[in-house]
Amino acid sequence: MGSKVFVTGANGRVGQRLVAALVAAGDQVTGLARSADKAREVEALGAACLVGDLSSRDVLEQGLDGAEVVYHLAGGLRGPGPQQTPDLVNRAGMQGLLDAVDRVGTGSLNSLVFTSTCAVYGDRSGLVVGEDMPPQPDTRYGKSKVAAEQLLAAACDERGVPGRIVRLAAVYGPGFPFMLADQIAAGTARLPGEGRNYVPTIHIDDAVTGLRAVAGGGVDGAIYNLADRAPLTLRDFYAEVHRHVGGAPVRFFSTWIPSYVQEALARTNERVASRLGRHPRLTPDNLKLFRASARMRVDRIEQELSMEWAWPSAREGLADVLAPR
Ligand SMILES: NC(=O)c1ccc[n+]([C@@H]2O[C@H](COP(=O)([O-])OP(=O)(O)OC[C@H]3O[C@@H](n4cnc5c(N)ncnc54)[C@H](OP(=O)(O)O)[C@@H]3O)[C@@H](O)[C@H]2O)c1
Numbered sequence: 001m002g003s004k005v006f007v008t009g010a011n012g013r014v015g016q017r018l019v020a021a022l023v024a025a026g027d028q029v030t031g032l033a034r035s036a037d038k039a040r041e042v043e044a045l046g047a048a049c050l051v052g053d054l055s056s057r058d059v060l061e062q063g064l065d066g067a068e069v070v071y072h073l074a075g076g077l078r079g080p081g082p083q084q085t086p087d088l089v090n091r092a093g094m095q096g097l098l099d100a101v102d103r104v105g106t107g108s109l110n111s112l113v114f115t116s117t118c119a120v121y122g123d124r125s126g127l128v129v130g131e132d133m134p135p136q137p138d139t140r141y142g143k144s145k146v147a148a149e150q151l152l153a154a155a156c157d158e159r160g161v162p163g164r165i166v167r168l169a170a171v172y173g174p175g176f177p178f179m180l181a182d183q184i185a186a187g188t189a190r191l192p193g194e195g196r197n198y199v200p201t202i203h204i205d206d207a208v209t210g211l212r213a214v215a216g217g218g219v220d221g222a223i224y225n226l227a228d229r230a231p232l233t234l235r236d237f238y239a240e241v242h243r244h245v246g247g248a249p250v251r252f253f254s255t256w257i258p259s260y261v262q263e264a265l266a267r268t269n270e271r272v273a274s275r276l277g278r279h280p281r282l283t284p285d286n287l288k289l290f291r292a293s294a295r296m297r298v299d300r301i302e303q304e305l306s307m308e309w310a311w312p313s314a315r316e317g318l319a320d321v322l323a324p325r
Pocket of ligand 1: 009010012013014015033038052053054055072074075077088089093115118168169170171172178
Protein backbone atom coordinates (compact mmCIF):
# COMPACT_ATOMS: atom_id res chain seq x y z
CA MET A 1 0.00 0.00 0.00
CA GLY A 2 1.34 3.45 -0.92
CA SER A 3 1.93 6.42 1.34
CA LYS A 4 -0.18 9.49 1.92
CA VAL A 5 1.76 12.31 0.27
CA PHE A 6 1.33 16.09 0.13
CA VAL A 7 3.11 18.00 -2.66
CA THR A 8 3.32 21.81 -2.71
CA GLY A 9 4.04 23.37 -6.11
CA ALA A 10 2.33 20.31 -7.60
CA ASN A 11 1.46 21.97 -10.91
CA GLY A 12 5.03 23.17 -11.47
CA ARG A 13 7.39 21.57 -13.94
CA VAL A 14 9.08 19.33 -11.37
CA GLY A 15 5.85 18.93 -9.41
CA GLN A 16 3.87 17.44 -12.29
CA ARG A 17 6.53 14.85 -13.06
CA LEU A 18 6.89 13.96 -9.39
CA VAL A 19 3.13 13.67 -8.85
CA ALA A 20 2.80 11.41 -11.91
CA ALA A 21 5.60 9.14 -10.62
CA LEU A 22 4.11 8.95 -7.11
CA VAL A 23 0.62 8.16 -8.45
CA ALA A 24 2.10 5.45 -10.70
CA ALA A 25 3.83 3.96 -7.65
CA GLY A 26 0.48 3.71 -5.82
CA ASP A 27 0.83 6.65 -3.43
CA GLN A 28 -2.23 8.63 -2.38
CA VAL A 29 -1.20 12.11 -3.50
CA THR A 30 -2.69 15.50 -2.65
CA GLY A 31 -1.19 18.53 -4.35
CA LEU A 32 -1.31 22.25 -3.64
CA ALA A 33 -1.85 24.66 -6.54
CA ARG A 34 -2.76 28.35 -6.63
CA SER A 35 -5.82 28.27 -8.90
CA ALA A 36 -8.64 25.93 -9.84
CA ASP A 37 -7.28 25.62 -13.39
CA LYS A 38 -3.84 24.62 -12.10
CA ALA A 39 -5.45 22.18 -9.66
CA ARG A 40 -7.28 20.52 -12.55
CA GLU A 41 -3.90 19.89 -14.26
CA VAL A 42 -2.76 18.05 -11.14
CA GLU A 43 -6.01 16.11 -10.84
CA ALA A 44 -5.58 14.97 -14.44
CA LEU A 45 -2.45 13.14 -13.23
CA GLY A 46 -4.55 11.05 -10.83
CA ALA A 47 -3.97 13.09 -7.66
CA ALA A 48 -6.28 15.20 -5.49
CA CYS A 49 -5.41 18.89 -5.40
CA LEU A 50 -6.13 21.69 -2.95
CA VAL A 51 -6.34 25.31 -4.09
CA GLY A 52 -4.34 27.79 -2.03
CA ASP A 53 -0.87 29.13 -1.40
CA LEU A 54 1.72 28.98 1.34
CA SER A 55 -0.16 31.55 3.40
CA SER A 56 -3.46 29.60 3.27
CA ARG A 57 -3.55 28.24 6.82
CA ASP A 58 -6.60 25.97 6.53
CA VAL A 59 -5.60 24.59 3.16
CA LEU A 60 -2.09 23.70 4.35
CA GLU A 61 -3.51 22.03 7.47
CA GLN A 62 -5.82 19.98 5.26
CA GLY A 63 -2.93 18.89 3.05
CA LEU A 64 -0.72 18.01 6.01
CA ASP A 65 -3.42 16.15 7.95
CA GLY A 66 -2.33 12.49 8.00
CA ALA A 67 0.44 13.07 5.43
CA GLU A 68 3.37 10.66 5.77
CA VAL A 69 5.55 12.39 3.22
CA VAL A 70 5.64 16.06 2.22
CA TYR A 71 7.51 17.36 -0.82
CA HIS A 72 7.84 21.12 -0.51
CA LEU A 73 8.43 22.24 -4.08
CA ALA A 74 6.51 25.53 -4.11
CA GLY A 75 8.95 28.37 -4.67
CA GLY A 76 11.27 29.63 -7.32
CA LEU A 77 13.33 32.54 -8.58
CA ARG A 78 10.54 35.01 -7.86
CA GLY A 79 6.85 35.43 -8.62
CA PRO A 80 5.19 37.64 -11.21
CA GLY A 81 4.26 40.76 -9.21
CA PRO A 82 6.36 43.29 -7.27
CA GLN A 83 5.50 41.59 -3.95
CA GLN A 84 6.56 38.12 -5.11
CA THR A 85 10.20 38.52 -4.14
CA PRO A 86 12.42 35.45 -3.68
CA ASP A 87 12.27 36.07 0.07
CA LEU A 88 8.48 35.93 0.13
CA VAL A 89 8.24 32.94 -2.16
CA ASN A 90 10.97 30.84 -0.55
CA ARG A 91 11.73 31.93 3.05
CA ALA A 92 8.26 33.16 4.03
CA GLY A 93 6.74 30.24 2.11
CA MET A 94 8.76 27.77 4.20
CA GLN A 95 7.73 29.62 7.37
CA GLY A 96 4.06 29.31 6.38
CA LEU A 97 4.42 25.58 5.80
CA LEU A 98 6.32 24.98 9.06
CA ASP A 99 3.76 26.97 11.05
CA ALA A 100 1.10 24.66 9.63
CA VAL A 101 3.21 21.59 10.52
CA ASP A 102 3.43 22.90 14.09
CA ARG A 103 -0.35 23.29 14.26
CA VAL A 104 -1.11 19.88 12.76
CA GLY A 105 1.72 18.02 14.56
CA THR A 106 4.27 15.56 13.20
CA GLY A 107 2.46 12.41 14.35
CA SER A 108 2.08 10.80 10.91
CA LEU A 109 4.99 12.55 9.18
CA ASN A 110 8.02 10.47 8.17
CA SER A 111 9.77 12.98 5.93
CA LEU A 112 9.50 16.53 4.65
CA VAL A 113 11.68 17.03 1.58
CA PHE A 114 12.54 20.59 0.56
CA THR A 115 13.82 21.48 -2.92
CA SER A 116 16.61 23.94 -2.35
CA THR A 117 19.06 24.79 -5.12
CA CYS A 118 22.67 24.67 -6.29
CA ALA A 119 22.43 28.50 -6.25
CA VAL A 120 23.09 28.41 -2.50
CA TYR A 121 26.76 27.76 -3.31
CA GLY A 122 27.11 30.95 -5.37
CA ASP A 123 29.93 31.45 -7.86
CA ARG A 124 32.85 29.17 -6.84
CA SER A 125 34.97 29.49 -10.00
CA GLY A 126 34.25 25.90 -10.99
CA LEU A 127 35.07 24.38 -7.58
CA VAL A 128 33.55 20.99 -6.73
CA VAL A 129 31.22 21.74 -3.81
CA GLY A 130 30.03 19.29 -1.18
CA GLU A 131 27.05 19.58 1.13
CA ASP A 132 29.21 20.40 4.16
CA MET A 133 30.79 23.47 2.58
CA PRO A 134 29.18 26.66 3.89
CA PRO A 135 26.78 28.22 1.39
CA GLN A 136 27.89 31.52 -0.20
CA PRO A 137 24.82 32.69 -2.12
CA ASP A 138 25.33 35.81 -4.21
CA THR A 139 21.76 36.14 -5.48
CA ARG A 140 18.51 37.03 -3.71
CA TYR A 141 17.17 33.66 -4.85
CA GLY A 142 20.12 31.77 -3.32
CA LYS A 143 19.91 33.77 -0.09
CA SER A 144 16.18 33.12 0.27
CA LYS A 145 16.72 29.37 -0.21
CA VAL A 146 19.49 29.38 2.44
CA ALA A 147 17.10 31.17 4.80
CA ALA A 148 14.44 28.53 4.08
CA GLU A 149 16.99 25.74 4.66
CA GLN A 150 17.85 27.31 8.03
CA LEU A 151 14.20 27.45 9.07
CA LEU A 152 13.79 23.78 8.22
CA ALA A 153 17.03 22.81 9.99
CA ALA A 154 15.87 24.64 13.14
CA ALA A 155 12.45 22.95 13.00
CA CYS A 156 14.24 19.61 12.68
CA ASP A 157 16.62 20.27 15.62
CA GLU A 158 14.16 21.96 17.95
CA ARG A 159 10.79 20.39 17.16
CA GLY A 160 11.64 17.06 15.55
CA VAL A 161 10.27 17.91 12.10
CA PRO A 162 11.78 15.22 9.81
CA GLY A 163 13.16 17.75 7.31
CA ARG A 164 15.57 16.82 4.52
CA ILE A 165 17.09 19.29 2.10
CA VAL A 166 17.78 18.58 -1.57
CA ARG A 167 20.05 21.06 -3.37
CA LEU A 168 18.78 20.60 -6.86
CA ALA A 169 20.77 21.33 -10.03
CA ALA A 170 19.20 23.09 -13.04
CA VAL A 171 16.58 20.66 -14.31
CA TYR A 172 16.14 19.88 -18.00
CA GLY A 173 13.52 17.72 -19.66
CA PRO A 174 10.58 17.98 -22.05
CA GLY A 175 9.18 21.52 -21.85
CA PHE A 176 11.82 22.82 -19.42
CA PRO A 177 12.78 26.37 -20.46
CA PHE A 178 16.36 25.98 -19.16
CA MET A 179 17.18 24.03 -22.34
CA LEU A 180 16.42 27.09 -24.53
CA ALA A 181 15.47 24.56 -27.20
CA ASP A 182 12.95 26.83 -28.98
CA GLN A 183 15.25 29.86 -28.95
CA ILE A 184 18.22 27.85 -30.23
CA ALA A 185 16.08 26.27 -32.96
CA ALA A 186 14.90 29.75 -33.94
CA GLY A 187 18.46 31.12 -33.87
CA THR A 188 17.63 33.76 -31.24
CA ALA A 189 19.23 32.35 -28.05
CA ARG A 190 21.26 34.91 -26.04
CA LEU A 191 22.79 34.49 -22.60
CA PRO A 192 24.96 36.52 -20.24
CA GLY A 193 28.51 35.47 -19.49
CA GLU A 194 30.87 33.62 -21.78
CA GLY A 195 29.56 30.11 -21.23
CA ARG A 196 32.87 28.80 -19.84
CA ASN A 197 31.27 28.27 -16.41
CA TYR A 198 29.96 25.00 -14.99
CA VAL A 199 26.25 24.96 -14.16
CA PRO A 200 25.14 21.71 -12.49
CA THR A 201 22.30 20.03 -14.40
CA ILE A 202 20.00 17.03 -13.99
CA HIS A 203 17.45 15.24 -16.17
CA ILE A 204 13.91 15.51 -14.77
CA ASP A 205 13.60 11.71 -14.46
CA ASP A 206 16.72 11.59 -12.28
CA ALA A 207 15.52 14.60 -10.29
CA VAL A 208 12.32 12.68 -9.47
CA THR A 209 14.30 9.51 -8.62
CA GLY A 210 16.56 11.49 -6.29
CA LEU A 211 13.70 13.31 -4.53
CA ARG A 212 11.92 10.01 -3.90
CA ALA A 213 15.13 8.40 -2.65
CA VAL A 214 15.63 11.22 -0.13
CA ALA A 215 12.00 10.94 1.04
CA GLY A 216 12.28 7.18 1.41
CA GLY A 217 15.75 6.71 2.90
CA GLY A 218 17.24 10.10 3.71
CA VAL A 219 18.41 11.15 7.14
CA ASP A 220 16.47 13.82 9.03
CA GLY A 221 18.38 17.10 9.06
CA ALA A 222 20.66 16.02 6.19
CA ILE A 223 21.41 17.90 2.98
CA TYR A 224 21.77 16.10 -0.37
CA ASN A 225 23.19 17.55 -3.57
CA LEU A 226 21.22 16.30 -6.58
CA ALA A 227 22.92 16.76 -9.95
CA ASP A 228 24.16 14.49 -12.71
CA ARG A 229 27.62 12.97 -12.59
CA ALA A 230 29.37 14.70 -15.49
CA PRO A 231 29.03 18.48 -15.28
CA LEU A 232 29.36 20.41 -18.54
CA THR A 233 30.15 24.03 -19.13
CA LEU A 234 27.15 26.07 -20.19
CA ARG A 235 28.67 26.47 -23.66
CA ASP A 236 28.99 22.67 -24.04
CA PHE A 237 25.49 22.05 -22.67
CA TYR A 238 23.92 24.41 -25.20
CA ALA A 239 26.16 23.18 -28.02
CA GLU A 240 24.62 19.77 -27.36
CA VAL A 241 21.09 21.25 -27.51
CA HIS A 242 22.04 22.99 -30.78
CA ARG A 243 23.35 19.68 -32.22
CA HIS A 244 19.87 18.18 -31.71
CA VAL A 245 17.56 21.06 -32.62
CA GLY A 246 19.53 22.97 -35.26
CA GLY A 247 19.08 26.73 -35.58
CA ALA A 248 22.03 28.71 -34.26
CA PRO A 249 24.28 28.32 -31.19
CA VAL A 250 23.64 30.45 -28.11
CA ARG A 251 25.27 33.86 -28.39
CA PHE A 252 26.90 34.85 -25.10
CA PHE A 253 26.66 38.59 -24.72
CA SER A 254 29.28 39.45 -22.09
CA THR A 255 31.81 39.86 -24.82
CA TRP A 256 29.89 42.63 -26.56
CA ILE A 257 27.68 44.31 -23.89
CA PRO A 258 29.59 45.82 -20.93
CA SER A 259 28.54 44.29 -17.61
CA TYR A 260 27.37 47.59 -16.09
CA VAL A 261 24.97 47.98 -19.03
CA GLN A 262 23.71 44.41 -18.52
CA GLU A 263 23.11 45.09 -14.82
CA ALA A 264 21.22 48.32 -15.53
CA LEU A 265 19.06 46.62 -18.19
CA ALA A 266 18.31 43.70 -15.87
CA ARG A 267 17.32 45.98 -12.97
CA THR A 268 15.02 48.04 -15.19
CA ASN A 269 13.52 44.96 -16.79
CA GLU A 270 12.77 43.37 -13.42
CA ARG A 271 11.17 46.57 -12.10
CA VAL A 272 9.00 47.14 -15.16
CA ALA A 273 7.94 43.50 -15.63
CA SER A 274 7.06 43.17 -11.91
CA ARG A 275 4.96 46.32 -11.99
CA LEU A 276 3.07 44.89 -14.96
CA GLY A 277 2.49 41.68 -12.98
CA ARG A 278 4.65 39.62 -15.35
CA HIS A 279 7.37 37.07 -14.68
CA PRO A 280 10.59 39.00 -15.45
CA ARG A 281 13.07 36.89 -17.42
CA LEU A 282 16.14 39.12 -17.34
CA THR A 283 16.91 40.05 -13.72
CA PRO A 284 20.14 40.80 -11.82
CA ASP A 285 19.75 37.33 -10.22
CA ASN A 286 19.52 35.63 -13.61
CA LEU A 287 22.66 37.41 -14.82
CA LYS A 288 24.57 36.02 -11.85
CA LEU A 289 23.06 32.55 -12.04
CA PHE A 290 24.05 32.17 -15.69
CA ARG A 291 27.60 33.40 -14.99
CA ALA A 292 28.25 31.42 -11.78
CA SER A 293 30.51 28.38 -11.91
CA ALA A 294 30.36 25.44 -9.50
CA ARG A 295 30.20 21.66 -9.74
CA MET A 296 28.33 19.63 -7.15
CA ARG A 297 29.65 16.48 -5.46
CA VAL A 298 27.00 13.78 -5.56
CA ASP A 299 28.76 11.04 -3.54
CA ARG A 300 26.40 11.39 -0.58
CA ILE A 301 23.20 10.62 -2.46
CA GLU A 302 24.97 7.90 -4.43
CA GLN A 303 26.60 6.15 -1.47
CA GLU A 304 23.99 6.64 1.26
CA LEU A 305 20.85 6.26 -0.85
CA SER A 306 22.14 4.12 -3.75
CA MET A 307 21.06 6.76 -6.27
CA GLU A 308 21.29 5.42 -9.82
CA TRP A 309 21.16 7.88 -12.70
CA ALA A 310 19.29 7.01 -15.88
CA TRP A 311 21.13 9.91 -17.52
CA PRO A 312 24.49 10.43 -15.75
CA SER A 313 25.53 13.09 -18.26
CA ALA A 314 23.51 15.78 -20.00
CA ARG A 315 25.02 14.58 -23.28
CA GLU A 316 22.99 11.37 -22.92
CA GLY A 317 20.03 13.05 -21.22
CA LEU A 318 19.59 15.71 -23.90
CA ALA A 319 19.67 13.02 -26.57
CA ASP A 320 16.77 11.37 -24.72
CA VAL A 321 14.80 14.61 -24.47
CA LEU A 322 15.50 16.10 -27.89
CA ALA A 323 16.00 13.18 -30.27
CA PRO A 324 13.20 12.96 -32.85
CA ARG A 325 10.70 10.20 -31.95
N1 LIG B 1 13.66 23.70 -12.18
C1 LIG B 1 14.90 23.87 -11.76
O1 LIG B 1 15.84 23.91 -12.56
C2 LIG B 1 15.20 23.99 -10.29
C3 LIG B 1 16.52 23.95 -9.85
C4 LIG B 1 16.78 24.06 -8.48
C5 LIG B 1 15.74 24.21 -7.58
N2 LIG B 1 14.46 24.26 -8.04
C6 LIG B 1 13.38 24.43 -7.08
O2 LIG B 1 12.48 23.34 -7.24
C7 LIG B 1 11.13 23.78 -7.02
C8 LIG B 1 10.27 23.38 -8.19
O3 LIG B 1 10.83 23.94 -9.38
P1 LIG B 1 10.01 23.97 -10.74
O4 LIG B 1 11.00 24.04 -11.84
O5 LIG B 1 8.97 22.92 -10.75
O6 LIG B 1 9.35 25.40 -10.62
P2 LIG B 1 8.02 25.96 -11.31
O7 LIG B 1 7.68 25.19 -12.53
O8 LIG B 1 8.20 27.43 -11.40
O9 LIG B 1 6.93 25.63 -10.21
C9 LIG B 1 6.94 26.28 -8.98
C10 LIG B 1 5.68 25.93 -8.25
O10 LIG B 1 5.67 26.65 -7.01
C11 LIG B 1 4.41 27.33 -6.93
N3 LIG B 1 4.54 28.52 -6.06
C12 LIG B 1 5.41 29.53 -6.17
N4 LIG B 1 5.21 30.41 -5.18
C13 LIG B 1 4.19 29.92 -4.43
C14 LIG B 1 3.51 30.37 -3.26
N5 LIG B 1 3.84 31.50 -2.67
N6 LIG B 1 2.51 29.59 -2.78
C15 LIG B 1 2.16 28.43 -3.37
N7 LIG B 1 2.78 27.96 -4.48
C16 LIG B 1 3.77 28.71 -5.00
C17 LIG B 1 4.07 27.68 -8.35
O11 LIG B 1 2.71 28.03 -8.49
P3 LIG B 1 2.20 28.87 -9.77
O12 LIG B 1 2.16 27.91 -10.92
O13 LIG B 1 0.87 29.33 -9.37
O14 LIG B 1 3.18 30.00 -9.98
C18 LIG B 1 4.42 26.35 -9.01
O15 LIG B 1 3.44 25.39 -8.74
C19 LIG B 1 11.21 25.28 -6.77
O16 LIG B 1 11.21 25.51 -5.39
C20 LIG B 1 12.57 25.68 -7.34
O17 LIG B 1 13.14 26.79 -6.67
C21 LIG B 1 14.16 24.14 -9.37
